[in-house]
Amino acid sequence: MRLLTKHLSFLVFCLFSMTEVQAINLVEAYTLARDNDPAFKAAFYAHQAGQEFKALGRSNLLPVITASYSRYKNHADIDFENGLISRTEERKYASQTASVQLRQPLINFDGYARYKQGVAQTALSDQEFAIREQELILRVFNRYAAVLYAEDMLGLAKTKRAAYAAQKQANLFMFENGEGTKTDILESQAKYDLAEADIVEAQNILNDARTTLNRVLGRKVDEIQPLIEDFATLPVEPINLEQWESLALKSNLELAAQRHSLEVAEQEVNRSKAAYMPRLDAVMSWNNNVSDTTNTYNQDATVNSIGLQFTLPIYSGGATPARVSQSKANLLKAKAEFDEKANTVIIELQKQFNLVLDSKLRLTALTTAVNSAQLLVKATHKSIKGGTRTNIDVLNAESQLFEAKGDLLLARYNYLQSYLNLKKVTGTLGFDDLQIVAAQFKN
Numbered sequence: 001m002r003l004l005t006k007h008l009s010f011l012v013f014c015l016f017s018m019t020e021v022q023a024i025n026l027v028e029a030y031t032l033a034r035d036n037d038p039a040f041k042a043a044f045y046a047h048q049a050g051q052e053f054k055a056l057g058r059s060n061l062l063p064v065i066t067a068s069y070s071r072y073k074n075h076a077d078i079d080f081e082n083g084l085i086s087r088t089e090e091r092k093y094a095s096q097t098a099s100v101q102l103r104q105p106l107i108n109f110d111g112y113a114r115y116k117q118g119v120a121q122t123a124l125s126d127q128e129f130a131i132r133e134q135e136l137i138l139r140v141f142n143r144y145a146a147v148l149y150a151e152d153m154l155g156l157a158k159t160k161r162a163a164y165a166a167q168k169q170a171n172l173f174m175f176e177n178g179e180g181t182k183t184d185i186l187e188s189q190a191k192y193d194l195a196e197a198d199i200v201e202a203q204n205i206l207n208d209a210r211t212t213l214n215r216v217l218g219r220k221v222d223e224i225q226p227l228i229e230d231f232a233t234l235p236v237e238p239i240n241l242e243q244w245e246s247l248a249l250k251s252n253l254e255l256a257a258q259r260h261s262l263e264v265a266e267q268e269v270n271r272s273k274a275a276y277m278p279r280l281d282a283v284m285s286w287n288n289n290v291s292d293t294t295n296t297y298n299q300d301a302t303v304n305s306i307g308l309q310f311t312l313p314i315y316s317g318g319a320t321p322a323r324v325s326q327s328k329a330n331l332l333k334a335k336a337e338f339d340e341k342a343n344t345v346i347i348e349l350q351k352q353f354n355l356v357l358d359s360k361l362r363l364t365a366l367t368t369a370v371n372s373a374q375l376l377v378k379a380t381h382k383s384i385k386g387g388t389r390t391n392i393d394v395l396n397a398e399s400q401l402f403e404a405k406g407d408l409l410l411a412r413y414n415y416l417q418s419y420l421n422l423k424k425v426t427g428t429l430g431f432d433d434l435q436i437v438a439a440q441f442k443n
Contacts, residue, residue: 023223026438029213030140030431036218037139043132050125057118060111063104071096076294095292101285106308108281109274117267124260131253134429138420141437143213145413148226150206152409157202160402161195167398168192191399225442231412233360234419234436241353244426248349251427255345258338265327265334272323279311345425352422359415366408373401416440 024032034040076091105111168188174180214220238244249255284306291297313320380397416437423429 023225023442024221025225025443026141026144026441027435029144029217029221029224030137030434032217032219032221033136033140037136037216039139040132040136043129047125047129047132050128051122053118053121053125055118057115057121060108060114061105063102065100065102067098067100069096069098074291078294091294091297093291093297096290097288097292099285099287101283103309104282106280106282107277108279109277110271110279113267113270113274117264117271120260120263120267124257124264127253127257127260131257134253134424137429137431137434138417138424139216141420141434142417143209143216144224145417146209147206147213147224149409149413150202150209151226153406154199154202154206156402156406156409157195157198160398161192161199163398163402164188164192164195227412227440228442231363231440233363233415234440236356236419236422241350244349244353244422245346247428248345248426249342252345252425253427255338255341256427258334258341262331262334262338265331269324269327269331272320272327275313275316275320275323277313281309281311283307283309349422349425352418352425355418356415356422359411359418362411363408363415366404366411369404370401370408373397373404377401 072095074091074093074095076093078089078091080087080089168185171180171184171188175182175185210222213224285304287303287305288301289296289303290300377397420429420433420437423433
């Protein structure tokens with residue numbers, strides 16, 4: 001039976017190995033990253049830990065029940081003296097004590113501040129995890145786009161080399177027929193050699209980009225889906241920048257996290273002030289003592305008690321006012337950090353908003369530039385036959401075409417990146433936005 005299992009496993013492995021490797025799309029890459037990206041895993045477990053702050057804070061308002069038990073072997077020498085007679089009595093006995101106590105806070109300003117602080121810390125943990133989720137979307141897209149752009153540049157470099165190779169052959173043919181010059185051949189050869197160097201560099205960049213993407217995805221992925229041919233810009237609503245700013249100040253996740261940090265700092269002030277306040281607890285206890293002292297030798301006593309315990313702080317060596325001053329300073333620091341973060345968010349929003357709008361114009365201009373460069377290459381080739389252009393003109397026209405194509409490819413990825421960044425700044429970036437961007441790639 002074991003031998004049959006081994007044969008079946010080997011057969012399944014062979015069938016799996018023979019299947020064609022399918023390229024994954026952007027959404028599939030994101031799904032893999034959620035399960036395997038180390039940074040996101042760390043954020044997930046940090047979020048789980050952060051959920052306990054609320055329970056820890058609430059525990060300061062709930063009853064505390066403690067139990068204790070002790071048992072000892074005792075050896076005592078007891079001297080008796082009544083003025084006439086003195087004697088020593090030796091006792092060897094066992095003693096034990098057991099107690100159970102329930103303490104319920106009734107008035108506890110420190111406990112209430114700790115509870116409110118725990119709620120704020122859990123909410124802060126939720127916001128931080130949401131930020132990590134948005135960062136994962138951007139990280140996956142950036143790594144994914146980096147691989148595609150590297151593949152594009154490698155393909156462009158190979159096309160460039162083929163074009164220069166064809167031009168070099170044409171120059172050799174013309175030279176052999178007495179229509180060209182040695183200089184034309186050298187110019188084409190130089191362009192060809194540069195293209196060879198570009199291929200080596202592009203291949204290295206592609207290898208690095210793939211390695212970086214694979215680390216995020218948690219496994220090796222050799223093929224990913226490229227951009228579609230009919231690339232189109234995405235709708236951006238609203239158009240008014242002021243509306244975007246209002247949305248960002250309201251919904252930006254980093255600002256939301258800062259607000260919870262402010263609440264934590266405020267409750268820290270309340271905690272430090274609580275050291276001035278009285279505390280009242282309800283206490284219920286059960287105690288059982290068996291020969292716990294020499295005076296209660298051979299006595300078994302059980303005491304049940306219930307009552308109130310009032311505690312009033314009087315002097316703490318100056319620690320309380322120092323903690324109050326320190327917590328107030330930290331609160332002012334948190335407020336200043338919130339204002340700074342709000343300014344940073346608005347600046348980043350304006351930057352990404354302008355990039356999205358400007359990218360549309362740049363994409364249109366670069367598309368026109370590529371079309372113009374293609375026409376220029378064709379016209380230059382025709383002009384050589386007419387004697388109005390030289391070999392260097394052809395090489396320059398082809399270089400201009402390849403540069404325009406590379407700029408257009410990069411502009412497309414930058415546009416999509418700016419679109420996602422704009423959504424992140426406003427705090428609305430989510431899986432739906434990733435799907436919208438993924439629609440610009442083949443499935």
